[in-house]
Amino acid sequence: MRRWHRQYDKVGVAFVTNAIKKDHQNYLRLGGLGFCLGWEFELRKEDILEAYYDIHAWRGLYYAVDYQNIQHPGYNQDRGPVNVEGVRLHVEF
Numbered sequence: 001m002r003r004w005h006r007q008y009d010k011v012g013v014a015f016v017t018n019a020i021k022k023d024h025q026n027y028l029r030l031g032g033l034g035f036c037l038g039w040e041f042e043l044r045k046e047d048i049l050e051a052y053y054d055i056h057a058w059r060g061l062y063y064a065v066d067y068q069n070i071q072h073p074g075y076n077q078d079r080g081p082v083n084v085e086g087v088r089l090h091v092e093f
Contacts, residue, residue: 008056018046020075042077046070060092 020028025043052066066086073080 006056010052010054012050012052012054014048014050016048016050018048018075041075043075044072044077046072046075054090062090062092064088064090 020043028043048068048070050066050068052064054062054064056062064087066084066088068084068086070082070084071080073082
């Protein structure tokens, strides 16, 4: 960020892939309930791509803008993709 004369700003990109263990898959298939997952669906890995820009506004004050693209949210093939945009505030005393 030094090119922009913003030495305390940060940019980040991350990719995460999540899966449910076989024991949990079997539990759901046998009728077990999962938190926010529901029941009877085609299981898939949940893939998340995230990018953010953390802006140093003043002294200990930071803002971050964030974007996430989630494929198969809740491990459900029939859901998504979902795009999530966010803004965060971080204060250091």
